[in-house]
Amino acid sequence: MTWQTAAGTSIAISAALPASQTAAAFAALTFTLIGEVTNISSVKGRQYNTATHAPLASAQQSQRKSSFTLPDTTVEMAWDDADAGQILVETASKSNAVYAFCVTKQDGKKRYFTAQVSQFMENIGGVDDKVVGAMTLLRQTETIDAPAA
Numbered sequence: 018m019t020w021q022t023a024a025g026t027s028i029a030i031s032a033a034l035p036a037s038q039t040a041a042a043f044a045a046l047t048f049t050l051i052g053e054v055t056n057i058s059s060v061k062g063r064q065y066n067t068a069t070h071a072p073l074a075s076a077q078q079s080q081r082k083s084s085f086t087l088p089d090t091t092v093e094m095a096w097d098d099a100d101a102g103q104i105l106v107e108t109a110s111k112s113n114a115v116y117a118f119c120v121t122k123q124d125g126k127k128r129y130f131t132a133q134v135s136q137f138m139e140n141i142g143g144v145d146d147k148v149v150g151a152m153t154l155l156r157q158t159e160t161i162d163a164p165a166a
Contacts, residue, residue, distance in 0.1 A: 095149055
């Protein structure tokens with residue numbers, strides 16, 4: 018398969034951290050599924066800053082990649098006060114602790130990373146809207162790829 022849709026993708030959270038940054042160490046954790054998820058943004062990759070050099074003699078600015086960050090991951094969901102995963106996310110949002118996350122794609126491949134939950138917000142919306150939630154994850158480690166089980 019050269020490409021796939023997002024249908025069937027899930028995200029789960031663990032309060033425990035892996036013993037090492039390996040797929041096996043992440044797989045040994047107990048994860049809690051976060052329910053009612055409708056959208057997951059960036060889970061892999063880097064975002065580079067640029068350094069600019071502007072010598073007076075040439076009047077041309079040149080740019081180079083410099084430091085990088087791991088982009089934030091935004092997750093949107095229907096709000097569910099009784100969902101165990103969302104309850105753990107709310108706990109994480111009130112803490113400075115780092116949590117482990119596992120995204121399982123349609124083909125069963127997994128993406129593991131650690132992150133802090135910097136935001137978990139409920140949005141009521143309008144009369145015809147569903148009540149939704151959104152969380153923002155500040156990724157702390159590179160994403161570890163794991164094959165389908």
